[in-house]
Every structure is written in C-alpha cells, then in structure tokens.
Amino acid sequence: IRVSGFSDKVALGEIGPILLDPTVVMRVxxxxxxxxxxxxxxxAFDEYDGRAWKSRYGIxxxxxxxxxxxxxxxxxxxxxxxxxxxxxxxxxxTATVFAASQPASIRGLPVFQDHLSQSLRLGSPPQRRxxxxxxxxxxxxFLEELKRESLPVPPAIQAAYLQLPEKSDRIVTLxxxxxxxxxxxxxxxxxxxxxxxxxxxxxxxxxxSGREAPIDDFLFTQKKGYCEQYATAMVLLL
Numbered sequence: 001i002r003v004s005g006f007s008d009k010v011a012l013g014e015i016g017p018i019l020l021d022p023t024v025v026m027r028v029x030x031x032x033x034x035x036x037x038x039x040x041x042x043x044a045f046d047e048y049d050g051r052a053w054k055s056r057y058g059i060x061x062x063x064x065x066x067x068x069x070x071x072x073x074x075x076x077x078x079x080x081x082x083x084x085x086x087x088x089x090x091x092x093x094t095a096t097v098f099a100a101s102q103p104a105s106i107r108g109l110p111v112f113q114d115h116l117s118q119s120l121r122l123g124s125p126p127q128r129r130x131x132x133x134x135x136x137x138x139x140x141x142f143l144e145e146l147k148r149e150s151l152p153v154p155p156a157i158q159a160a161y162l163q164l165p166e167k168s169d170r171i172v173t174l175x176x177x178x179x180x181x182x183x184x185x186x187x188x189x190x191x192x193x194x195x196x197x198x199x200x201x202x203x204x205x206x207x208x209s210g211r212e213a214p215i216d217d218f219l220f221t222q223k224k225g226y227c228e229q230y231a232t233a234m235v236l237l238l
Contacts, residue, residue, distance in 0.1 A: 004204075008043060008094055010228055011052040012214035018204040018226065026098060029086040035138060038083075041101040043094075044117035048232060050165030050213045057160060060112040060121070070105045070135075073113055073120075080137045089130045095121040099134035108132035116160075146186040167213060168236065170220060175237040192237045196230060199223065 003021045045053035063071040076082075083100050097111050097120040109132045111120045164172070178195055179188040201224040212221060215236055218229045 006042065006092060006094060006096070008096065009052065009054070010045060012228055012232060020204070023092075024090055025092055026090060027088045031084060035081075035083060035100075039101045040098050041103055041118055041120070041136075042098050043096045043121075044114075044119050046117065046160060047163070048165055048235070050167065050215075053232070055114070055117070055119075057116050058114045058119070059116070060114055063106075063111070063113050068107075070107045071109075071111055071113075072105050073118070074102065074104045074137065076104060077137055080139065083136045083138060085134045085136065087130075087132055087134060089126075089132075091126050091128060091130075093125055095123070095125045097121055097130075097132075100136040102137050102139060103134055104137045105135045106132060107134075147184060149183050149185075151185050164236065165213070167216070170216060171233075171236050174219065178237070189238065192234060196234060200225065200230070202226065202230075 002018045004018050005021045005023070006025065043055070045055055047054055047056040063073050065071055082104070085100055087098065089098060097106070097109060099106065099120065102118055103120060106120065109122065109130060111122060113120055175192070178191055182188050182191060200218070203224040204226055206218075206222060206225050206229070211217075215229065215233050218225045219233055
C-alpha cells in the first residue's frame, strides 16, 4: 500500500491502492485578494521514458543575493502582477522548496535554483519547520495570444520537451483524431482537457497491467486513474 504525498520521483504503473495522507505539508499566508488560480512550483520533471519521470537538464546554481538579503531568482518584470507569500513548510523528507509559480525571489532561506525548470531546493532535507517569504510573478495570458494559429517555439525548447517514449503510436493517433479539425493550439489544448475530463474516472485504486505501458493502460484499457496518470496522459497527447 502506497501513501499519497510529495515525492522526488514519479513512477507510474506500480501496483496497489493509494491511501490519502492527512499530514500537513505547508501553510501559506497571502495578502487579500488571492489570485484567481495558483500553481505551486515544486520539483519539475522534463523526461518520460514510458514508466517514470526524471529531471534531465537540471543545472543547480546559487542565485545572486541583493543588499536586502533576498535571493534573486528572476529579473523583475514590472508589467506583471507580483504575489507575496509567507510560507511555513513542514519537514517532509525532501530538499524541495515550494513557492507560487513563477518564483522571482526568496527571503529567509539559502536556496539553489534550477534555472530552466524554476525548481528550488536546499542543500539537504530540513529537520525542522522552515519559515520563509517568497515573491512570485504571475504570467497572464491574453486573448489575442490564445487565438493565434501558430505559436513560435524556440528550437532548444522543441529539442528538450517534445520527445516521446517508445510505443506511443496509439497515443499519437488519438491526439490527431481529437484535434484534426482544430487549427488554434489553445483550442486543441482545451479539447484534450475536455476529453480526459469526460471519458475517464478519478480513482486511487488502479490495478497495474504488465502487458501495456502505464499510460496506454490508463487511456485505452482501465480508463481510470489518479493525478500522475491524468497529467502524464495530457502531456503525451499535447
């Protein structure tokens, strides 16, 4: 029996039910009003081999510190709204540090940053509660951008993030069948999201199949699963 929670590794296709863990991971104080939606940035993965996710391009570095003692993670863009957070992080056996995406500065911790994925971590897992302040920059999307029929993708990004694991033929066919009549990329994204919401069931009890890759098993056989399977399926379809 596995227990839900944060992990530095994500492997799919493991057998057995998952028990929900009520342990408090962190508390966050934020000034009102809260942003409409917040995604917490923890550890990011960039390669999926058909069974598990891993970080391939991580180059960890110590950010620059300003005169006020803040670690500067990204140059401040004054045109983007800023989110201030006071975070109380409990020791959860990981060196990962959390902040709202996209973190711009940290005060109160000596953190290392992976510049490409915007992941943050300490030198080692903490043994006690951490209290620190984070400032994040929101990344709003504009209607005219969402309506574009083509989006420029730098070659380095294409090389890093568009690889597929072997034996993905059925997934490729499904992706094309869902989006063949759609020209706008954002509408393709919404179509795939809608398909997963309407045709699959969330469940913490999934029986692994040794005959198929985990996401093939999720998409074409069991049609039920939990967050890691939903997220991986959407990434592969996109």
